[in-house]
Amino acid sequence: MSTVPVKPQVAAHVLRCVHCGKVQETADRMFHCTQCSELLEVVYSEWASAPTGFALRLKEIWRERRGSSLPENASGVWRFRELLPQVDRRNMVTMCEGNTPLIPLKKAARELRLPNLLVKHQGMNPTGSFKDTGISAAITMAKAEGFSWVCCASTGNTSASVAAYAARAEMKSIVLLPAGQVAAGKLAQALEYGANVLQLRTDFDGCLKVLHEVVRKFSAYLLNSLNPYRLEGQKSVAFELMEQLDWQVPQHVIVPGGNLGNSSALGKGFMELRDLGLIESLPRISIIQAAGANPLVRTMRENGGTELIRVTPETRATAIRIGNPASWRKAVSVLKNTGGTCEEVSEKEIAQAKAELGAEGIGCEPASAATLAGLKKLAASGFVKPEDTVVLVLTGHMLKDVDYMKQLPGQNLLGPMEADGDAVIRTLEQIYARH
Numbered sequence: 001m002s003t004v005p006v007k008p009q010v011a012a013h014v015l016r017c018v019h020c021g022k023v024q025e026t027a028d029r030m031f032h033c034t035q036c037s038e039l040l041e042v043v044y045s046e047w048a049s050a051p052t053g054f055a056l057r058l059k060e061i062w063r064e065r066r067g068s069s070l071p072e073n074a075s076g077v078w079r080f081r082e083l084l085p086q087v088d089r090r091n092m093v094t095m096c097e098g099n100t101p102l103i104p105l106k107k108a109a110r111e112l113r114l115p116n117l118l119v120k121h122q123g124m125n126p127t128g129s130f131k132d133t134g135i136s137a138a139i140t141m142a143k144a145e146g147f148s149w150v151c152c153a154s155t156g157n158t159s160a161s162v163a164a165y166a167a168r169a170e171m172k173s174i175v176l177l178p179a180g181q182v183a184a185g186k187l188a189q190a191l192e193y194g195a196n197v198l199q200l201r202t203d204f205d206g207c208l209k210v211l212h213e214v215v216r217k218f219s220a221y222l223l224n225s226l227n228p229y230r231l232e233g234q235k236s237v238a239f240e241l242m243e244q245l246d247w248q249v250p251q252h253v254i255v256p257g258g259n260l261g262n263s264s265a266l267g268k269g270f271m272e273l274r275d276l277g278l279i280e281s282l283p284r285i286s287i288i289q290a291a292g293a294n295p296l297v298r299t300m301r302e303n304g305g306t307e308l309i310r311v312t313p314e315t316r317a318t319a320i321r322i323g324n325p326a327s328w329r330k331a332v333s334v335l336k337n338t339g340g341t342c343e344e345v346s347e348k349e350i351a352q353a354k355a356e357l358g359a360e361g362i363g364c365e366p367a368s369a370a371t372l373a374g375l376k377k378l379a380a381s382g383f384v385k386p387e388d389t390v391v392l393v394l395t396g397h398m399l400k401d402v403d404y405m406k407q408l409p410g411q412n413l414l415g416p417m418e419a420d421g422d423a424v425i426r427t428l429e430q431i432y433a434r435h
């Protein structure tokens, strides 16, 4: 186990409103600004006075920690703790989250003529989605504050992650889910990890609304991405990605968009690296939505991002079936600050992209495949150029939503047939002849 020298901790922070800029004395339970009710963000007031050379030393510190098996170093979130809120190590709730692979695509790279095309597979987290990085950070804050109950509304993945991390922390969890709209794998996880699961006759946006009432009445810590500490954990993907790319900034990073916390977190991570001098430029961060759940796309196209246009969401990519995204303002800033764009893709385009990823051995859930579908459009329009390095963020594991597969045509599934050698060989001869 390598020993890592103790380093200056500069991560004292405040919570500041993203809209009116008010620094909060106290945050309400929904993490809204006490002045204008908008969302809050974590700001590290002491970074401006961080000693010269401090930031550059970080790369070395983080690299050294990779060889350590201490929980706070083995975590792909807490390994970067100089850029996170300071916490007592005893409160850290971690399961080695992050540490996800960066994999080059081959077939899609050839077909799109983008030789530098990679996927960052966040589905390889402990509960199979990117949520774990954010939940590790936020539930740690809940523990530090002495909560024993946590809660969330979810399209499924957050609930799986909240349930698992609550179980690890020996806390109780409440999750509100839209009845009948959550992939079976995700529901099974929430139940397995002992969450109190309430299925409501509404969509995700309706569940989030009811959650406001729950946190007002009960002492339960909110773990949705309204919670700015969620985003602190999720921004670590930017740090990890830059390490994997040897600090060479890609031209594009493409993420799916639902409640828009993840794109906001990713942007925050990259902007902090730039502000600290760890990278010199920013990647363009682009957000892809399903055409049936496209509030951000409409907002950008119809009013340039000044006022949210809500929609009634409908898509089989249930993870991103959201019409009233909480973090839309943060996401608009990320698009503007990084020069990214947003795009919508049809159900057919999502299914096609998912099949293409699968055909090169990369499984993911439908929402994640929206990134490849979106990239095709961005490459066709010239926004993405052949020489660009492009990273698609795959947000969830393929096994989360196996029912989706059953509805797709063109699967190589034959039978049931008789267990008869001759019949099987005849069938295989036909298959061989086709290839």
Ligand code: F0G
Pocket (backbone or CB within 6 Å): 129, 131, 153, 154, 155, 156, 157, 158, 159, 225, 256, 257, 258, 259, 260, 261, 262, 263, 319, 320, 365, 367, 368, 395, 396
């Ligand atoms: N991809 C997957 C697999 C997701 O589960 C989600 C969101 C997103 C993309 C979109 O991320 O909301 O930060 O823009 N799932 C949430 C949930 C809403 O409850 O699991 P976002």
